[in-house]
Amino acid sequence: MLDRLQTFLEQHTRILLTTHENPDGDGVGACLGLAHYLRFLGKEPRIVVSPALPGNLRWLDTEGWIETFDATGAHAELALWPEAWLLIDASEPHRLGTMHSVFEATKAPRACLDHHLKEAPQGFEFEFTNPAATASGELVYDLAAPRMGLPLPPSMADALYVSLIADTGNFRFSNSTAKVHRMGAQLIEQGVLPARAYQQIFLQDTPSKLKLWGRALERMKLLGDGAFGFLVISAADMQACGATHEDLDELVQQPTRLATVEVAGLLYESSEGRIKLSLRSKEAVDVNAVCKTFGGGGHRLASGAKLDGPLDVAQAQVEAAVLAQLEKDLSRV
Numbered sequence: 362m363l364d365r366l367q368t369f370l371e372q373h374t375r376i377l378l379t380t381h382e383n384p385d386g387d388g389v390g391a392c393l394g395l396a397h398y399l400r401f402l403g404k405e406p407r408i409v410v411s412p413a414l415p416g417n418l419r420w421l422d423t424e425g426w427i428e429t430f431d432a433t434g435a436h437a438e439l440a441l442w443p444e445a446w447l448l449i450d451a452s453e454p455h456r457l458g459t460m461h462s463v464f465e466a467t468k469a470p471r472a473c474l475d476h477h478l479k480e481a482p483q484g485f486e487f488e489f490t491n492p493a494a495t496a497s498g499e500l501v502y503d504l505a506a507p508r509m510g511l512p513l514p515p516s517m518a519d520a521l522y523v524s525l526i527a528d529t530g531n532f533r534f535s536n537s538t539a540k541v542h543r544m545g546a547q548l549i550e551q552g553v554l555p556a557r558a559y560q561q562i563f564l565q566d567t568p569s570k571l572k573l574w575g576r577a578l579e580r581m582k583l584l585g586d587g588a589f590g591f592l593v594i595s596a597a598d599m600q601a602c603g604a605t606h607e608d609l610d611e612l613v614q615q616p617t618r619l620a621t622v623e624v625a626g627l628l629y630e631s632s633e634g635r636i637k638l639s640l641r642s643k644e645a646v647d648v649n650a651v652c653k654t655f656g657g658g659g660h661r662l663a664s665g666a667k668l669d670g671p672l673d674v675a676q677a678q679v680e681a682a683v684l685a686q687l688e689k690d691l692s693r694v
């Protein structure tokens with residue numbers, strides 16, 4: 362696959378690198394890593410993201426390469442620029458968000474570079490996917506490191522290290538393979554400072570986020586003999602804490618800190634009154650089955666759904682559905 366990708370990149374000069382909307386550490390790290398490699402090859406890469414980079418990723422863009430998509434201004438003619446378009450860390454064109462219409466309009470050959478387990482990508486002339494990889498940055502490293510030789514430029518090493526820690530939760534998740542640990546070790550040998558990267562990526566919260574988390578955790582419901590830890594956040598809670606949607610990141614899995622909890626849940630009411638459910642399972646319980654009953658989906662251990670209001674009705678429905686699934690999967694009577 363990497364040889365095919367190398368051939369694809371060699372055939373073009375102006376290469377547009379993009380990632381899914383609401384760019385994350387892996388997508389951005391992989392874009393920056395690949396941009397370094399393409400410049401090494403003498404290419405002219407550009408990186409355009411939508412919307413703007415979250416604050417915790419800005420330090421990675423040491424060269425000022427990342428452009429924020431501006432449909433009517435700077436990027437009105439973007440469809441005409443590239444000779445090749447690469448979508449990184451996603452394999453569904455609609456995940457480009459506001460850039461999707463430009464993707465549809467361009468005459469350039471379009472490709473995806475991704476590691477997610479999904480159905481075969483559609484809407485691309487070329488596909489470069491490897492579901493065995495932990496992160497898109499891992500694919501970029503496997504492509505670039507042997508061809509560039511080590512050490513990599515410092516900001517490229519930082520970007521690819523961030524790819525790894527973003528998708529492995531700083532090497533905590535089950536996808537933290539021996540291979541990505543070795544890659545992390547090599548990047549540290551090349552000068553990456555792991556404590557600095559961790560702090561820049563993960564220790565960037567705001568007071569409003571901690572206020573919201575405090576409120577949610579104080580009121581957590583423990584159901585099913587402590588096997589279900591359930592957090593509920595209303596639009597009024599969000600407003601009282603001055604919190605934004607970003608402040609909900611990683612809140613859903615906090616109940617899994619408890620020894621007894623098998624399933625963690627977060628029910629969230631947006632300011633428009635839409636209700637979103639997220640469920641996480643430690644191992645034994647299939648939360649995807651629960652979310653499917655509400656018309657949602659995801660994976661066995663991480664899934665989500667949208668529900669109709671009002672909030673208290675949705676909450677009762679979720680509680681009943683999760684308790685039924687706990688009985689089924691934990692063989693409780």
Ligand SMILES: [Mn+2]
Pocket residue numbers: 387388450476495496497528
């Ligand atoms: Mn990824």
